[in-house]
Amino acid sequence: MFISTEDEYIVVGDIHGCIDELxxxxxxxxxxxDQNDIIDAxxxxxxxxxxxxxxxxxDDIKLAQTINFIYRNFHNLNRDTQRFYLILGNHExxxxxxxxxxxxxxxxxxxxxxxxxxxxxxxxxxDNDLKKKFLELYNSSYIWLKYxxxxxxxxxxxxxxxxxxxxxxxxxxxxxxxxxxxSRSKNRGVSLDNLLPYxxxxxxxxxxxxxxxxxxQENIREYKNKICIDTSAIYGNRLSCxxxxxxxxxxxxxxxxxxxxxxxxxxxxxxxx
Ligand SMILES: [Mn+2]
Numbered sequence: 001m002f003i004s005t006e007d008e009y010i011v012v013g014d015i016h017g018c019i020d021e022l023x024x025x026x027x028x029x030x031x032x033x034d035q036n037d038i039i040d041a042x043x044x045x046x047x048x049x050x051x052x053x054x055x056x057x058x059d060d061i062k063l064a065q066t067i068n069f070i071y072r073n074f075h076n077l078n079r080d081t082q083r084f085y086l087i088l089g090n091h092e093x094x095x096x097x098x099x100x101x102x103x104x105x106x107x108x109x110x111x112x113x114x115x116x117x118x119x120x121x122x123x124x125x126x127d128n129d130l131k132k133k134f135l136e137l138y139n140s141s142y143i144w145l146k147y148x149x150x151x152x153x154x155x156x157x158x159x160x161x162x163x164x165x166x167x168x169x170x171x172x173x174x175x176x177x178x179x180x181x182x183s184r185s186k187n188r189g190v191s192l193d194n195l196l197p198y199x200x201x202x203x204x205x206x207x208x209x210x211x212x213x214x215x216x217q218e219n220i221r222e223y224k225n226k227i228c229i230d231t232s233a234i235y236g237n238r239l240s241c242x243x244x245x246x247x248x249x250x251x252x253x254x255x256x257x258x259x260x261x262x263x264x265x266x267x268x269x270x271x272x273x
Contacts, residue, residue, distance in 0.1 A: 001142050003047075003085070005149045008245040011049040011157060013213040014089065016234035017058020019066040020257040025239055028254060039073045041083070046243070048077065049145060051213040052089025052159030052179075055120040055134075057234045059260045063120050064130055071133040074140065088141040089159040089214065090180035095121045096138050099131060143175050144168050153207045153247040160214040161228065163198045167210065181214065184268060192270045199226050200271065209249065211242050215270055220251055223271040236262030 003009070010029055015022050023033055032043035054066055070086070077084040097105055098114050098121035105114075114121050124131040146168055147155040156167050158178040166174035182195050192215065193200060203224035213230035215221075220240055221228040233239035233256055240253035256262060 001144070002146050002148060005147060008046045009049050009147065009243070010046045011051055011211060011229070011242045011244065013051050013229040013231060013240050014053040014216065014233070015050065015066060015239065016053055016056055016091075017062040017066050017260070018233040018239050018256070019062055019069055020259045021233050021239035021254050022066070022069070024254045024257065025241055025252065029241070029243070029252060037069050037072060038076055041077055047083040047085065049085045049157065050087065051157060051211075051229065052087045053091045053213065054089070055095060056091040056118055057263045060119075060123050062260050063123055064127070067130055067133055067137070071137060074137060085145060086137060086141040087145060087157060087159050088138070088143055088179055091118065091120070092138055092141065093179050094118050095124065095134070099124050099134075143178050147244055149247050155209045155211055155244055155249065158210070158212050161196055161199055161210070161212045161226070164202050164210075191272065192268045193272060199223070200273070207247075216265060216267070217270055218267050220253075221270045228270055232265070232267070234263050235265050
């Protein structure tokens, strides 16, 4: 969907239950949040966009807090005009399939993966109220958003990096590619630049940016007009955002707050050339 170029946006990368970091990042960017976890709509003019994967990997308590916070403020900030947008990540898509009892996920290997990678599904199966909130957020999510300022400046937002031919298209293959790129766990030992060669090949020295998350990097990775803002908050690193204002693009981040134990991973660096 095309979003208004009259508004300013804060675009937050993969949260994965890092609710303390999300709140801190919003506060650092001018939002006030009260004791009931309600964002004061008048405290900032910015609209909020979450780039997908707000669930999984974290503690159950933090996952529940994250879903409740997003749900509450999604309703609160969207009361008059839309100021809170969600982009669908592969984790929301997979958890949705599990809790909706997708018959193609009915084998022991999928159950093993559900426990290991999609722990929010187990939580939602125990908590019906939280499940309803998640389903509503899932159904309100976009696959892509585009900020088309002028001939010189635009920003396309998707959860995963993908080839340009898929961007802003609405067929099933394009949708799948905007939600998830080639699996790193199925291609261990392959560098990201070899796994996703189209990113560097299609990158151009212009200001028509594609901003995505999904790849859990050590810092924001930029190559020409391709930018990854997933800076591995749940791995104990940082939660980052891009800020879009008129024809300017800024970045900001907060450190992991140690309010839960971090997940573990080995970084596979993008644009490592
Ligand atoms: Mn992802």
